Amino acid sequence: MEKDTSLEKPSEKAALPANYLPAAVEPALCDRWEKDELYYYDPSRPRSETFVVDTPPPTVSGELHIGHVFSYVQTDIITRYQRMLGKNIFYPMGWDDNGLPTERRVQNLFGVRCNPASPYVQGFKPAGGKTDLRNYDHVSRRNFLELCSLQTLEDEKKYEALWRRLGLSVDWRQNYSTVGEYCRKTSQLSFLDLHKKGFVYSTQAPTLWDTTFSTAVAQAESEDREVSGFFHDIKFGVEGGGEFVISTTRPELLAACVAVVAHPEDARYKELFGKMAVTPLFMARVPIMPSEHADPEKGTGIMMICTFGDIADVEFWRNKKLPLRQIIGRDGKLAAADFSCGPFDSANPEAANAAYLQLTGLYAKQARTKTVLLLSEAGALAGEPKPTKQAVKFYEKGDMPLEFVAARQWFIKVLEHKSELLEQGRKVAWHPDYMFKRYEQWVEGLNQDWCISRQRYFGVPFPVWYPAKEDGSADFSKPILAGAERLPVDPQTDCPPGYTEAQRGQPGGFVGDPDVMDTWATSALTPMISSRWADDKARHATLFPADLRPQAHEIIRTWAFCTIAKAWMHENSIPWHNVAISGWVVSPDKGKMSKSKGKTISPETLLETYSADALRYWAGKAKLGQDTVYDESVFKVGMRLATKLFNASKFTMMQMNGPAAAGGKLAAADITEPLDKAWVDRVKVLVEASGKDFSAYNYAAMLLYTETAFWDFCDNYLELVKNRAYGGTPAAARSACAALEWTLGVFLRLLAPFLPFITEEVWGWSYAAALNAPSVHKAPWPSAAELPSPSGDPLVLEMTRKILEAVRAHKAAGKRSVKWPVIKLAVECGPKQAAALKLSLADLMAACNADRAGVSVAETGADDKDPAVTVELGAA
RNA sequence: GCGCGGUUAGCUCAGCGGUAGAGCGCCUCUCUUACACAGAGGAUGCCACAGGUUCAAAUCCUGUACCGCGCACCA
Numbered sequence: 001m002e003k004d005t006s007l008e009k010p011s012e013k014a015a016l017p018a019n020y021l022p023a024a025v026e027p028a029l030c031d032r033w034e035k036d037e038l039y040y041y042d043p044s045r046p047r048s049e050t051f052v053v054d055t056p057p058p059t060v061s062g063e064l065h066i067g068h069v070f071s072y073v074q075t076d077i078i079t080r081y082q083r084m085l086g087k088n089i090f091y092p093m094g095w096d097d098n099g100l101p102t103e104r105r106v107q108n109l110f111g112v113r114c115n116p117a118s119p120y121v122q123g124f125k126p127a128g129g130k131t132d133l134r135n136y137d138h139v140s141r142r143n144f145l146e147l148c149s150l151q152t153l154e155d156e157k158k159y160e161a162l163w164r165r166l167g168l169s170v171d172w173r174q175n176y177s178t179v180g181e182y183c184r185k186t187s188q189l190s191f192l193d194l195h196k197k198g199f200v201y202s203t204q205a206p207t208l209w210d211t212t213f214s215t216a217v218a219q220a221e222s223e224d225r226e227v228s229g230f231f232h233d234i235k236f237g238v239e240g241g242g243e244f245v246i247s248t249t250r251p252e253l254l255a256a257c258v259a260v261v262a263h264p265e266d267a268r269y270k271e272l273f274g275k276m277a278v279t280p281l282f283m284a285r286v287p288i289m290p291s292e293h294a295d296p297e298k299g300t301g302i303m304m305i306c307t308f309g310d311i312a313d314v315e316f317w318r319n320k321k322l323p324l325r326q327i328i329g330r331d332g333k334l335a336a337a338d339f340s341c342g343p344f345d346s347a348n349p350e351a352a353n354a355a356y357l358q359l360t361g362l363y364a365k366q367a368r369t370k371t372v373l374l375l376s377e378a379g380a381l382a383g384e385p386k387p388t389k390q391a392v393k394f395y396e397k398g399d400m401p402l403e404f405v406a407a408r409q410w411f412i413k414v415l416e417h418k419s420e421l422l423e424q425g426r427k428v429a430w431h432p433d434y435m436f437k438r439y440e441q442w443v444e445g446l447n448q449d450w451c452i453s454r455q456r457y458f459g460v461p462f463p464v465w466y467p468a469k470e471d472g473s474a475d476f477s478k479p480i481l482a483g484a485e486r487l488p489v490d491p492q493t494d495c496p497p498g499y500t501e502a503q504r505g506q507p508g509g510f511v512g513d514p515d516v517m518d519t520w521a522t523s524a525l526t527p528m529i530s531s532r533w534a535d536d537k538a539r540h541a542t543l544f545p546a547d548l549r550p551q552a553h554e555i556i557r558t559w560a561f562c563t564i565a566k567a568w569m570h571e572n573s574i575p576w577h578n579v580a581i582s583g584w585v586v587s588p589d590k591g592k593m594s595k596s597k598g599k600t601i602s603p604e605t606l607l608e609t610y611s612a613d614a615l616r617y618w619a620g621k622a623k624l625g626q627d628t629v630y631d632e633s634v635f636k637v638g639m640r641l642a643t644k645l646f647n648a649s650k651f652t653m654m655q656m657n658g659p660a661a662a663g664g665k666l667a668a669a670d671i672t673e674p675l676d677k678a679w680v681d682r683v684k685v686l687v688e689a690s691g692k693d694f695s696a697y698n699y700a701a702m703l704l705y706t707e708t709a710f711w712d713f714c715d716n717y718l719e720l721v722k723n724r725a726y727g728g729t730p731a732a733a734r735s736a737c738a739a740l741e742w743t744l745g746v747f748l749r750l751l752a753p754f755l756p757f758i759t760e761e762v763w764g765w766s767y768a769a770a771l772n773a774p775s776v777h778k779a780p781w782p783s784a785a786e787l788p789s790p791s792g793d794p795l796v797l798e799m800t801r802k803i804l805e806a807v808r809a810h811k812a813a814g815k816r817s818v819k820w821p822v823i824k825l826a827v828e829c830g831p832k833q834a835a836a837l838k839l840s841l842a843d844l845m846a847a848c849n850a851d852r853a854g855v856s857v858a859e860t861g862a863d864d865k866d867p868a869v870t871v872e873l874g875a876a
Numbered sequence: 877g878c879g880c881g882g883u884u885a886g887c888u889c890a891g892c893g894g895u896a897g898a899g900c901g902c903c904u905c906u907c908u909u910a911c912a913c914a915g916a917g918g919a920u921g922c923c924a925c926a927g928g929u930u931c932a933a934a935u936c937c938u939g940u941a942c943c944g945c946g947c948a949c950c951a
Contacts, residue, residue: 019911020913224947224949224950226950231951247951248951249950250951261951294951295951299951300951301951302951306951309950309951310949310950310951311950312949312950312951313951390950390951391948392950393950432881434880434881435880437879437880437946438879438945438946438947440879441878441879441880441947441948442946442947444947445947445948447948553945553946554946556946557946557947586944588887588888621888621889621899622889623890625881626882626889627944628888628889629887629888629889631887631888631900633887633888633899633900633901634888634899634900636900637899640914643911643913643914644910644911644913644914646910646911647910647911647913647914648910648911649910651910651911652910653910655910700890701890701891704889704890704898705890707898707899708898714911715916718910722910805916808916808917809916809917811905811906811916811917812904812905812906812916812917812918813904813918814905815904815905815906816905816906817905817907817908817916818906818916819908820906820908849908
């Protein structure tokens with residue numbers, strides 16, 4: 001190229017493509033990056049040079065939506081910056097395919113439901129086409145799990161294709177799946193380790209229970225929803241004479257009433273303390289007790305304690321060792337009860353049983369209506385029901401209110417470790433920092449240990465068996481733990497040591513723990529899964545704790561919390577040094593996109609329409625922690641930036657390859673012209689700020705001003721120097737070309753984390769070879785020190801730009817084109833301004849198409865004022 | 877009830893002590909040999925409200941209102 005010095009027009013010389021076609025370029029680059037192993041982690045480099053990302057494993061439940069694209073790109077942007085700093089990047093991807101979302105998807109997709117009692121069918125093929133839940137085929141646990149595995153495999157292929165197409169710089173060799181063998185092993189090992197360390201225990205205790213899915217859930221998975229209800233005033237008798245009225249929104253729990261409480265200072269009820277109340281309908285004798293948590297202002301000031309209406313009931317019941325009258329069954333219906341014996345006390349068992357029989361088998365809500373009717377008939381209602389709004393706990397994925405159901409569950413002790421967990425949270429750098437408050441508030445508000453048992457199927461089983469008692473039931477007091485070397489085990493199909501399969505469920509034999517673990521119990525381990533804590537201690541030491549955990553804010557209380565908890569319990573460490581909290585994509589009416597409307601906008605379609613770079617640009621514009629309104633016009637802006645980058649680069653290359661190239665390789669020392677020096681200084685300032693902001697996770701701010709600088713480059717600097725770069729004296733041309741070459745190289749690198757495709761494409765035209773850096777994504781992050789040229793005077797640039805703008809405004813007002821000749825250009829300004837302007841006057845005249853004879857600069861103004869500009873255009 | 881964000885041009889947002897900014901949209905013009913998938917120019921704000929600190933406040937402080945979110949309560 002350097003040999004050809006003939007004075008061709010730049011456009012005739014270039015062999016660069018005429019138009020930018022991202023649809024062709026982007027997929028080709030994806031393939032090349034994979035072939036070149038560009039994003040592979042290098043295990044031979046030390047921890048200090050490594051940047052470890054604890055990527056969120058997306059839930060495999062069908063489709064990735066625009067909200068995923070948004071947050072995963074933000075992580076990729078940060079990671080790409082770290083890579084350009086020279087870091088050895090460990091950036092895995094995982095699939096969270098374990099748990100209820102997958103079960104639900106498989107159920108509905110194939111019209112099946114898991115029934116552990118069904119026999120296994122070899123080569124089972126679901127009939128499909130079923131829409132009514134009641135007709136779903138019952139399949140064995142093993143068949144169900146096989147369907148789950150098949151379906152997730154299918155979905156994961158689609159997920160990976162999308163992530164690759166978006167340019168996520170993941171090392172795909174590090175992929176894991178939370179239900180895969182290795183994760184099951186890690187998760188079970190974690191359980192055993194926590195058990196050994198005394199962090200885990202099992203107990204028969206009332207826990208939050210979802211009646212739809214028939215499983216226990218954790219506090220973290222529950223959410224409050226406002227529900228309309230009624231206060232019902234119910235008359236209670238007092239043993240030995242008298243009565244009082246309690247107010248309740250849940251009359252159906254009357255049969256489960258175990259006590260009545262009022263505030264200790266409440267004069268109205270003080271004298272009742274110590275006496276026994278008698279419930280209507282069931283004639284149960286329940287103690288009347290003082291309790292601080294009864295609010296004299298609320299209802300009638302005296303309330304019933306039931307097993308169980310809410311967490312306060314649970315606590316009071318536990319403290320006072322009251323009897324358990326569990327009437328809500330696991331299916332949400334009122335279970336049978338006998339008031340003539342056992343925990344259900346009654347002064348008139350026959351009447352109580354007769355009343356209760358009418359409620360048995362009803363769902364809680366139906367039982368409520370029926371109870372009110374019965375009370376009314378019995379004359380036990382005082383006044384009309386009063387409407388009220390109440391907050392009720394729901395499983396976040398369910399539609400029925402949660403109940404408290406007493407059942408045997410495994411728990412991780414978090415309540416007694418709140419202060420340690422807060423301390424661990426403080427050691428992590430939160431971005432943005434105020435997100436730590438959410439964590440803090442969550443930990444402080446915890447009121448239950450972390451329940452990790454789920455009465456489900458597609459998950460990690462507890463590696464536990466129990467000896468069977470004489471009646472074949474489990475003796476929970478002596479759990480048999482699996483040996484670490486056997487993991488993963490499935491106690492439903494594997495035998496505990498020393499037993500044979502024939503002894504399963506037999507007297508004197510064994511029983512496998514039937515439950516699986518909470519998904520979060522496994523997800524809590526992602527940094528330890530990636531580091532291979534379970535089977536490679538040396539690797540673990542180089543990858544743990546991780547550097548960055550990216551995640552969304554709604555799962556601070558689940559994922560961030562449980563990861564911090566487990567890292568502390570297992571390793572006495574924080575799991576990562578930084579946590580970056582992304583915002584949500586919200587629809588224009590401010591609802592969360594991913595919940596409903598997001599499903600109608602497929603990322604694949606957007607990629608086709610706008611390109612990956614355009615989508616990435618949109619994600620890069622949003623600050624961490626901040627929700628973004630979905631707005632397709634931003635994609636267009638991103639696309640325009642990529643196109644501009646393409647065209648400006650093409651043009652810059654033409655200049656660089658023009659006559660100036662005859663002088664050999666361009667260098668910093670070639671930059672001698674005052675305007676070029678001033679420009680280069682501006683870029684240096686940009687470079688310095690960008691590194692600082694990127695390191696502080698302020699990538700969005702950095703993109704904003706980098707983009708502004710780039711447009712300034714195109715609209716002003718490039719316009720001012722293009723004539724000189726191509727047709728100036730050799731030294732003047734080389735000065736411009738050297739500045740152009742460095743500047744473009746800087747912009748390509750600064751924008752590479754955001755727009756990895758177009759920058760890589762342009763980089764390949766000449767920089768890759770010239771700088772011996774085949775990919776811009778492994779090129780060094782720009783630094784001002786790269787260009788040790790002497791400083792210029794910023795006033796040169798400022799003055800030139802001001803006059804150029806004034807001339808343009810004049811041409812626009814005169815409705816003339818930008819290249820219209822200027823016959824007179826008179827500038828009146830201060831002496832310093834004049835001196836600066838004279839240094840770039842030739843460039844200015846060329847850019848304005850001004851005739852030298854008509855140009856004058858007078859020092860008649862002041863340096864602290866804007867120059868006065870008089871312009872006269874040539875005749876039409 | 878407690879806490880955290882937010883309130884800036886029609887829209888989406890940046891700025892966070894020193895003369896109000898960007899993009900989109902809108903209006904006018906221009907095919908200039910990188911780009912019409914473009915360029916040039918222009919209009920548009922009691923920076924939510926009320927007090928205070930300061931030479932100077934969109935920016936700091938104190939309240940208020942509204943929006944979003946989190947936590948708690950949830951008889």
